[in-house]
Each structure stands twice: as C-alpha cells, then as structure tokens.
Amino acid sequence: MSSRILLRSGQRWAYRLQPLSGHHGLLNRHGAASAYSVASARTELFDVVIVGGGIAGATLARGLGANPVLRGRKVAMVESSDLSKVRNWDGSNLNTVYSNRTVSITPASQTTLTACGVWSEVDQSRIQPYCEMHVWDGVSNGQVNFNSRDLTSPETLAAASRRDGHEGAPMAWIMENLNLHRAALRALDRPVAAKTVEVMDQTRVETITTGLAASLSHDTDPAVPSEWPRVHLSSGRTLAARLLVGADGANSPVRNYSKIGSAGWPYEQHGIVATLKLEDSMVNTAAWQRFLPTGPVAILPMPNNYAALVWSMDKAHVPGLKALNEADFATALNVALRLPFEDLQYLLDHLGSDRLNLTAEYGQSLAAIADTPSNSPRASSLPPWVARVEPHSRASFPYKLQHADRYIGQRVALIGDAAHTVHPLAGQGLNLGMLDVASLLRVLETAVLNGQDIGDYNCLLGYSSERYFPNLAMVGAVDKLQRLFSTSFGPLAAVRSLGLNAVNHFPLLKNEFVKVAMG
Amino acid sequence: MSALTFFRAVLRPTLLASTTATNRAVLGRAGASCATAFSTTRRSSTQCDAGQGPSVSADEVAKFSRMSADWWAPEGHFQMLHQMNPARVAYLRTFVPSHLGPAVQEPMAAEGRASEAPPSLKPMSPLDAMVRPFTGLRMLDVGCGGGLLCESLARLGGQVTGIDASFDNIQIARLHAQQDPRLSDHQATLTYQHITTDQLKTAGTQHDVVTSLEVIEHVLQPDQFVQDLFELTRPGGLVFLSTIARTPLAYGLTILGAEKLLRMVPEGTHDYHKYLLPSELTQFTSRAGGRVLDLRGIWYNPLQARWVLMDPSLGSMGTQANYILVARKL
Structure with missing residues (x-):
C-alpha cells in the first residue's frame, strides 16, 4: 500500500519537474x-x-x-x-x-x-558525536527535542555502545x-x-x-x-x-x-557556513536548529566547544550578513537563535544602513535571556550562545534540489x-x-x-x-x-507548532522521526 | 473505458514503474539500437530452424526466432526471464556444489560428504568455492535461448554448452557472449551449438549437470524430452527442470495477466495445454531413470522486481504456477 502512495507522488513529481529537465x-x-x-x-x-x-x-x-x-x-x-x-x-x-x-x-x-x-x-x-537534537520554530515557539535514546530497542543501544565504547548511541557525528x-x-x-x-x-x-x-x-x-x-x-x-x-x-x-x-529547482535560500566558538560554559553535545521564515539556522557541535554553522537565508540578505564584522555577525546570529523572529526581520531589513548599531539595538534583550540562571528549567532549553565567529571562516553557496x-x-x-x-x-x-x-x-x-x-x-x-x-x-x-x-502565515505556523509539540509528546511518533533521520 | 483498457493504461505502467523506476522511452531506444546491431547477423534461416526429432516444435522455434533480437534488450520481452535468473542460479548453487562440487579445503566440509565429484576436480579454498562453485563441471543448457543462464553458469566456473533449436537464438547468444571478456577466462568455457537433443545424443557426450528451464512447456513430446535430458546426463549427475503448472492460477498469471492484460510478454508466448503439473513432471523423471531431490515453487514479487524461491515445505501450495525441480540420475 505504502508503495502505491509513494508511486503516485513520484509520478506527480515527474510531471511537475519535466519541463525543467x-x-x-x-x-x-x-x-x-x-x-x-x-x-x-x-x-x-x-x-x-x-x-x-x-x-x-x-x-x-x-x-x-x-x-x-x-x-x-x-x-x-x-x-x-x-x-x-x-x-x-x-x-x-x-x-x-x-x-x-x-x-x-x-x-x-x-x-x-x-x-x-x-x-x-x-x-x-x-x-563530535551528539545524542540530542533540539528543533524549534522561530515563529510559534513550538519545540521538539530528539534524543537518540528515544530509540526503544535496547539491542541497538547495546550494539552501539559496544561499537563506540561510550554510553548511548549517537544520533550522528x-x-x-x-x-x-x-x-x-x-x-x-x-x-x-x-x-x-x-x-x-x-x-x-x-x-x-x-x-x-x-x-x-x-x-x-x-x-x-x-x-x-x-x-x-x-x-x-x-x-x-x-x-x-x-x-x-x-x-x-x-x-x-x-x-x-534530471529535474529540480534552485532555492531562494543560500547557505552561510562558518566555524563558531560557543560560550565556554555550554555543554556542547547537542545539535540545534531553529526554523525561521528566512530559512533554518543550525548549530552543529564540534570538539572543544566549537560549532559548525549552517544558516540558510534568503539570498538577498546573504551579502549583507557576510559583510558584517565578526562581532556583529555573532550578534546577528544570537538574535536569530534567541529573539523573536520580528527582531531578526528588522535586523535583516536594516543591514548595511549606518544607523543600525547591533550591540545597542539588541544587547539588552539578548543579555536578559543570557542572564537566565543556569539552574532554571529554562536554561537547558536555551540555544547555545555564540561567543564569536572564527575569522575568515564565513562562506556561502546556493542550494538546489535535483533528482535524476x-x-x-x-x-x-x-x-x-x-x-x-x-x-x-x-x-x-x-x-x-x-x-x-x-x-x-x-x-x-x-x-x-x-x-x-x-x-x-x-x-x-x-x-x-x-x-x-x-x-x-x-x-x-x-x-x-x-x-x-x-x-x-499565522494559522499555518500555529498548526506547525502544534505538530512540533505533538511530536515532542508522543514517544512513538518521535521514534519514527529519529529512525528515519538516523538512516 | 473497458476494464481491459484500464488495465493496459493504468495498471501496467504502475506495476512497471514501481519496480523499475526508469524512463521507458530512453530504454525503448536502447532496445531498438540493440535490435539494429543484431539484425545484420540475422539471415533467413528458417530452413535451419525447422525442428528435427520428436520434441522440437517447428512453430515454437519460429516464434522464438522472431523474438530473438530482443533477448538482451534491457526492458524487452524477456525481462521476466532476466529477473528470474538470480533465483534459478541460487537454486543451482544450493544443489550442485553439495552434490557434485569439488572438495572445499575446510575440515568440516570435507568430511562425510558423499563424493559424487568427478575425480579430476582439485580441492578449492572456501572463497574460490563461493565465487566459482561450478568449477570443472560439464554443464549443458537445453533450450538456452539468448544464453541468459549459460553466461551465469560460465561466470561461476562451469564448462558450459548451450544448445537451442533456433539458429537465431544461438547467433544472438554467441554475439552477446562477446560483451564479456571474462566469460572465457580461467577454466571456464562457453560454447553454443545449433543442435537438438536428438542430434546431441548421437554424439554420446554426457554431462555433470543438465538444465532446461522454462523450456518443456514449448516442446511437443515432454516425456520424450525428459528422457533425452537424462540420456545426456552422466549417472549421478543432476538434471534441473522448471516450468509452469497447468492450474487456473497459472493461467491467470501467465496468460491472462502477463500476456493479455499487461502485455509483458507477447501474446501467444505460452500454451496453457502444454503446461505440466508437478506430478506429471515427477512421473516423466522417474520413467527416465531419475529421482527428484527437491521441487519447489518460484514466485514473482512485482514490488521488488524479483523472483523468490518458495519454501519446499509449502508443498503444492507453493507450486501452483512456476516451479523448479532437481533430480539425480540414478
């Protein structure tokens, strides 16, 4: 049955993609x-x-x-x-x-x-192996936390720990x-x-x-x-x-x-990559991804509290973000990770204008979040704090979907x-x-x-x-x-949020997601 | 829209697309160029093809001669047979090495095995035994068509002879063997002859393994045909036969389904009245001096585009359509 469904969607795709090939x-x-x-x-x-x-x-x-x-x-x-x-x-x-x-x-x-x-x-x-992934929605704040230990099979876990010599199976490296x-x-x-x-x-x-x-x-x-x-x-x-x-x-x-x-299309988003240094106190064994209307931003853990950035962004804003100095880029990134999307939207709209002083504009609201006591329940769900972006590490490239x-x-x-x-x-x-x-x-x-x-x-x-x-x-x-x-779009974002929260609260559903993502 | 048109228009592409996921138009062209390449070698050879002897049907030979250029087309009429080949070879691998193969250099395997192996065979390493399990065996494929099975047997080390009553088939098989330089390396050999079983019998050669797969449903006197196959086998050697059971289910799948509705094979490829029940084929085998060692069904899984061997314990449940058997010549 499932293959019939797949097949139908496959045919529709082929039809839609054909003129581009x-x-x-x-x-x-x-x-x-x-x-x-x-x-x-x-x-x-x-x-x-x-x-x-x-x-x-x-x-x-x-x-x-x-x-x-x-x-x-x-x-x-x-x-x-x-x-x-x-x-x-x-x-x-x-x-x-x-x-x-x-x-x-x-x-x-x-x-x-x-x-x-x-x-x-x-x-x-x-x-850097990681066992956790936090995905949240920048518009609705819906959230889902994946953990590779959600995989129910104890044999899988045991096999992984035998193989890798550490507790739990990494979700990815x-x-x-x-x-x-x-x-x-x-x-x-x-x-x-x-x-x-x-x-x-x-x-x-x-x-x-x-x-x-x-x-x-x-x-x-x-x-x-x-x-x-x-x-x-x-x-x-x-x-x-x-x-x-x-x-x-x-x-x-x-x-x-x-x-x-082959058929496909280029995306309106380009990817910005960079090497980041996270705040020293962060426990850096989780991947973070925030979905924003301009594209998802992902922080992927590397050893020694470094992290890899993959920031998908409407291509119009990419040159402006790349032109920021390193301190401002880190601030912009922290805005994208922590503040409401409207703040990022405002920032992006005013990129390149002389009047925008990022530290003055966002320093206070960012600091308010950063000051959350580390023992508070909110702290563990806070995204990482980007201390700095490594010099000369920023690059960007276009995205494309293509299938032969x-x-x-x-x-x-x-x-x-x-x-x-x-x-x-x-x-x-x-x-x-x-x-x-x-x-x-x-x-x-x-x-x-x-x-x-x-x-x-x-x-x-x-x-x-x-x-x-x-x-x-x-x-x-x-x-x-x-x-x-x-x-x-409000209603869609609400449904989306409901979906993320639902996924987060139904272990079975979550397992399926993790299994697919882990191959 | 009649049901038939619906099936042709919707079901068949669906079924095929789900299994192959390919652009059929492009492959159609590939098939056509293949046919063009071969057409230079075809000549009016009907006089050569007129069957001699009791088991060869002149109509059947002419029919397969007409389709012969299609044997190796990637998605031609014989694709079902191409897809069946791995299951057939797996079946041969299950029985041939354990009954006739060379000793494997492994203390456990060497002990206690009834040695039917020809004395000329040298012991092999386990890896060689896995990669070339038919090394040194004289194998005969009767009704070899375009050489689908023969090539596989030769790659696995056999000294293979393929015979067919159609001259065109033999030409196609010879031509296609040139596509693989490895077919004639090591001890393996592959030769094709345009000859019938009767003619080969007079030559008096006997083989370790004789195969005739999906052939007997196209011959006129199947009992005599089985007799011939056993005469071409040395005592202790193995005979492999596969065909389609004469059951309503088999009619529905192979004639109504594959020919009339889905047009996967040309209409008229099969003749229901020539299908044989497992009991009938077993009876022919005993009369010819063979003992059936194993008989099991072989089914097509359209989702995976694969043929699957049934568990023999299913008995007649598994053998309602295609089935394969192995018999030892006593």
Missing part, C-alpha cells in the same frame, strides 16, 4: 571530434570506472577494492582535482581551527564507512568534509584496495562515447566489447568500462552521457549528488550517498554470486529499485519541510 550535450559538443583524436590510443578494459573521487566515489572504490567476492576486478577512479591536497591535509593549513565545510554522519552511514574501512582512518579528535574525504583516500591507499583500484587524479573526463559510435568511426578493437562505454581522459588514456559509475556531482557528465535527465530521472542505464549507475541533491536542512545529502554506496556494493556482490554481469541493466535494477523511491521520498520530504517552515 534538459540533456546537456556533452557528447554532442565534443563526441565526434575526440573519437578521432584518440583513435590511435589503445583502449584499456576496466570492470568498474568511477568518475569522481569525492567521498562517495572513494568510499565505493575502497568498498569494491576490498571486497573478497569482487577481488580480481579492475577498478579505476577518475578525479579532475589534485587529491594529494586532501591526502596531505592535516588541518594546520587552515586559517581557522576547523574547516567550515562539515557533514553530519548518521549511524547508517557510519556502518557503511566502517565496512569500507574508511571510519578507522578518520581523525577521531576532530569529530559532525566532522569536517576534509577529515572524511582524507580518510576515504587513505583507506584506498591501503594494500587491500590499492592492488585493485587505480586512482587517476588530476585527470579530466574529456568525453564518454558508446561502443557503437566507436565502431562507426572505425575505431574498433575486437577485444573491446561494443556495448561498454569508453571514457576518454585528458591523460590520453581511454578506459572501456563494464560498469560506469557516476559519482561526479550535481552536474554529472556521466548522467549527461547516459541521457538521463533514473539512477541506472545500460552499464551505468549514478550515486550521490549525481543522482540527487537535497536542501541541507536535515543534513541528509551525504548520508543518502552513503546509502547508495552500501546498496550498490550489496547488489554487485549478489550479482557476482549469481553469475551476472555487473554492468548488466537487470542486475543494476536491484540498486535502482532499492534506492530510487526512498531517495525521492527523502528529497521530497526535506523540500516540504523547508516550505512548511518558510512561512510566518
């Missing part, structure tokens, strides 16, 4: 020319060619390389940037204590990363993207994977052609199966792939080659951002990618044991049917959540 003509623009230019080069056969050496691509490569059932397969990972910069990153070449790009890793993703040998390479001193990316690359360098996986970084994909195109240009090598896609690289090499995996991000060249359309029409083609599979990008408000982007990796690894292993060709469409269908609708549901749910909370 387009096939970018990577092949059309360059295909014909380069087929000739590489005609003399020998084509090398690979069982899996992964385009994109980001976290998802590298984790998949390592998972394939170290899988005993898939041993003896040849895997290539192609990445245009210089990966040695990530490999040699040690945090000291940053202007700030922590990099401003962080990621929230759910237990499900952690399981995948552990299975792929990546988790053990993560610098554990730079990550916050870490820097670079920390995780470096871990994935280091895991790939281990002999168990290095034998199988060839990493080709600083190498661009020039074009991808089909075998049929090659045969028309008389570039036929009888040893190269005609069906396999040929990946022509800037290094001059040509790789023929039994299975071509697109882990190449939102503008995926692999997706374009496969003529898989399909995840697979003949000898092609898309994972991670190549398949879907979501609004970051639920911290699900990379986690969906990790679920893709786990699913694809499982499907390929089963295929080998069943004697299937791992590039065969019907084998890849297992991956597509496992991931497409769950991802679509998550992409859609996060989008709906974003829309629901982007309004200050």
Whole structure:
C-alpha cells in the first residue's frame, strides 16, 4: 500500500519537474571530434570506472577494492582535482581551527564507512558525536527535542555502545568534509584496495562515447566489447568500462552521457557556513536548529566547544550578513537563535544602513535571556550562545534540489549528488550517498554470486529499485519541510507548532522521526 | 473505458514503474539500437530452424526466432526471464556444489560428504568455492535461448554448452557472449551449438549437470524430452527442470495477466495445454531413470522486481504456477 502512495507522488513529481529537465550535450559538443583524436590510443578494459573521487566515489572504490567476492576486478577512479591536497591535509593549513565545510554522519552511514574501512582512518579528535537534537520554530515557539535514546530497542543501544565504547548511541557525528574525504583516500591507499583500484587524479573526463559510435568511426578493437562505454581522459588514456559509475556531482557528465535527465529547482535560500566558538560554559553535545521564515539556522557541535554553522537565508540578505564584522555577525546570529523572529526581520531589513548599531539595538534583550540562571528549567532549553565567529571562516553557496530521472542505464549507475541533491536542512545529502554506496556494493556482490554481469541493466535494477523511491521520498520530504517552515502565515505556523509539540509528546511518533533521520 | 483498457493504461505502467523506476522511452531506444546491431547477423534461416526429432516444435522455434533480437534488450520481452535468473542460479548453487562440487579445503566440509565429484576436480579454498562453485563441471543448457543462464553458469566456473533449436537464438547468444571478456577466462568455457537433443545424443557426450528451464512447456513430446535430458546426463549427475503448472492460477498469471492484460510478454508466448503439473513432471523423471531431490515453487514479487524461491515445505501450495525441480540420475 505504502508503495502505491509513494508511486503516485513520484509520478506527480515527474510531471511537475519535466519541463525543467534538459540533456546537456556533452557528447554532442565534443563526441565526434575526440573519437578521432584518440583513435590511435589503445583502449584499456576496466570492470568498474568511477568518475569522481569525492567521498562517495572513494568510499565505493575502497568498498569494491576490498571486497573478497569482487577481488580480481579492475577498478579505476577518475578525479579532475589534485587529491594529494586532501591526502596531505592535516588541518594546520587552515586559517581557522576547523574547516567550515562539515557533514553530519548518521549511524547508517557510519556502518557503511566502517565496512569500507574508511571510519578507522578518520581523525577521531576532530569529530563530535551528539545524542540530542533540539528543533524549534522561530515563529510559534513550538519545540521538539530528539534524543537518540528515544530509540526503544535496547539491542541497538547495546550494539552501539559496544561499537563506540561510550554510553548511548549517537544520533550522528559532525566532522569536517576534509577529515572524511582524507580518510576515504587513505583507506584506498591501503594494500587491500590499492592492488585493485587505480586512482587517476588530476585527470579530466574529456568525453564518454558508446561502443557503437566507436565502431562507426572505425575505431574498433575486437577485444573491446561494443556495448561498454569508453571514457576518454585528458591523460590520453581511454578506459572501456563494464560498469560506469557516476559519482561526479550535481552536474554529472556521466548522467549527461547516459541521457538521463534530471529535474529540480534552485532555492531562494543560500547557505552561510562558518566555524563558531560557543560560550565556554555550554555543554556542547547537542545539535540545534531553529526554523525561521528566512530559512533554518543550525548549530552543529564540534570538539572543544566549537560549532559548525549552517544558516540558510534568503539570498538577498546573504551579502549583507557576510559583510558584517565578526562581532556583529555573532550578534546577528544570537538574535536569530534567541529573539523573536520580528527582531531578526528588522535586523535583516536594516543591514548595511549606518544607523543600525547591533550591540545597542539588541544587547539588552539578548543579555536578559543570557542572564537566565543556569539552574532554571529554562536554561537547558536555551540555544547555545555564540561567543564569536572564527575569522575568515564565513562562506556561502546556493542550494538546489535535483533528482535524476533514473539512477541506472545500460552499464551505468549514478550515486550521490549525481543522482540527487537535497536542501541541507536535515543534513541528509551525504548520508543518502552513503546509502547508495552500501546498496550498490550489496547488489554487485549478489550479482557476482549469481553469475551476472555487473554492468548488466537487470542486475543494476536491484540498486535502482532499492534506492530510487526512498531517495525521492527523502528529497521530497526535506523540500516540504523547508516550505512548511518558510512561512510566518499565522494559522499555518500555529498548526506547525502544534505538530512540533505533538511530536515532542508522543514517544512513538518521535521514534519514527529519529529512525528515519538516523538512516 | 473497458476494464481491459484500464488495465493496459493504468495498471501496467504502475506495476512497471514501481519496480523499475526508469524512463521507458530512453530504454525503448536502447532496445531498438540493440535490435539494429543484431539484425545484420540475422539471415533467413528458417530452413535451419525447422525442428528435427520428436520434441522440437517447428512453430515454437519460429516464434522464438522472431523474438530473438530482443533477448538482451534491457526492458524487452524477456525481462521476466532476466529477473528470474538470480533465483534459478541460487537454486543451482544450493544443489550442485553439495552434490557434485569439488572438495572445499575446510575440515568440516570435507568430511562425510558423499563424493559424487568427478575425480579430476582439485580441492578449492572456501572463497574460490563461493565465487566459482561450478568449477570443472560439464554443464549443458537445453533450450538456452539468448544464453541468459549459460553466461551465469560460465561466470561461476562451469564448462558450459548451450544448445537451442533456433539458429537465431544461438547467433544472438554467441554475439552477446562477446560483451564479456571474462566469460572465457580461467577454466571456464562457453560454447553454443545449433543442435537438438536428438542430434546431441548421437554424439554420446554426457554431462555433470543438465538444465532446461522454462523450456518443456514449448516442446511437443515432454516425456520424450525428459528422457533425452537424462540420456545426456552422466549417472549421478543432476538434471534441473522448471516450468509452469497447468492450474487456473497459472493461467491467470501467465496468460491472462502477463500476456493479455499487461502485455509483458507477447501474446501467444505460452500454451496453457502444454503446461505440466508437478506430478506429471515427477512421473516423466522417474520413467527416465531419475529421482527428484527437491521441487519447489518460484514466485514473482512485482514490488521488488524479483523472483523468490518458495519454501519446499509449502508443498503444492507453493507450486501452483512456476516451479523448479532437481533430480539425480540414478
């Protein structure tokens, strides 16, 4: 029954999204020319060619390389940037204590990363687990407090405490993207994977052609199966792939080659990220998120009372906020976290005007809240107090929702951002990618044991049917959540508040939310 | 809107979309280009296809020859068979290594196993046994079609021969095998022959494993056909057979449902009167000198686009439509 409902919403989506989709003509623009230019080069056969050496691509490569059932397969990972910069990153070449790009890793993703040998390479001193999440509504003050201990299953808790050696199961871990990316690359360098996986970084994909195109240009090598896609690289090499995996991000060249359309829309909100230092007395083991009509603001814990900021904001206000000096930015942020939304609205409307003195305007009302005695019952539900924003740590980027029409083609599979990008408000982007990796690894292993060709469409269908609708549901749910909370329309805000408070008071309902969010 | 139109317009896309979530238009094109690629190899070969011998039906051979280019189209008429393949191979994995496979280098597994294995087989590591469980076994697939099962058996280490009464099928199977360079590595081999069981019998070769899956419902004399399969099997070897039971439920699913309403396979693919009950197939097997070791149903789960093997303890409950059996030649 539930799948029928999902399906219906899926079809409506497809209908609504269709006019926006387009096939970018990577092949059309360059295909014909380069087929000739590489005609003399020998084509090398690979069982899996992964385009994109980001976290998802590298984790998949390592998972394939170290899988005993898939041993003896040849895997290539192609990445245009210089990966040695990530490999040699040690945090000291940053202007700030922590990099401003962080990621929230759910237990499900952690399981995948552990299975792929990546988790053990993560610098554990730079990550922060958290067990609590406080979500509240800036308009109605409805509130819900999630706790991973809400998960009723004692076995899950016991397993987690065995695994991680501390009490309770974290709801998620916050870490820097670079920390995780470096871990994935280091895991790939281990002999168990290095034998199988060839990493080709600083190498661009020039074009991808089909075998049929090659045969028309008389570039036929009888040893190269005609069906396999040929990946022509800037290094001059040509790789023929039994299975071509697109882990190449939102503008995926692999997706374009496969003529898989994608649909979506940009959000009116951009994200401001920054590294924050919280007041020393804060117990910094919870994630905080306040929904405001201008977009949610999230404070994610990092070690040593630092925190990562992800502030989604109407894009018109982003330049103004970035231009504030560090003290004023911290004040604006505290206003967003603690004062009624009207105060923030006033602040945003007067950004850049000389008459606005933030400290004079808001200092008193902020101080009144900050003075709440720490033993009062209100204190524990107060959001963190941002002491300062780290110099040079602010950056912003646009948000986009995008979902590929399909995840697979003949000898092609898309994972991670190549398949879907979501609004970051639920911290699900990379986690969906990790679920893709786990699913694809499982499907390929089963295929080998069943004697299937791992590039065969019907084998890849297992991956597509496992991931497409769950991802679509998550992409859609996060989008709906974003829309629901982007309004200050009274009745809707009231219902919303009722909803949040209701969720907070019904343990069963809350469990379901936590389970979905934790993967 | 008649019920039939409704089913075609609504139910079928719904069912398919829920399982595959794919853009059918694009795949339709892929299928067409596949057909074009193969069409150069097709020639008027009806005279080659005219069935010789008692079990080959000329009409059936002509029918499958017409559809042959479709064998490997990603979402073609044979997609159901593609999706059934993992369940079939899993079934073979359950019985072949334990009855015929090489010894596994593991003290527990080596002990107490009735050794039907050919003496030529060397012991294998557990991992090799898992990845290439059919290593060194001579396997024959009768009615191999486009080679769906043969390729899988060869990848798992078997020395596989696929035979089919349709010349076009054999050509398609040979062509498609070129898409995988690994099919002929190690000890595995894969050869295809356009030949009938009668012709192969005269050659006198016997095999460790003979499979004929979803074939017997297309032959004229099924009892003689089963006889032939056992003659091509060495004593102690295994014969795998699968077909559809002649029950009202099977009619509803495979002919009314899959052919007439959902058009998943072309109309006329199946002939209800050629369906065999499990009891009838068991009887043919005993007459041919085989003993049925296991018989169980195999069902399609449309939500997962997967075929699932039923628990044999379900008995006739599980075998109301598609079923598969394994028999040992005595």
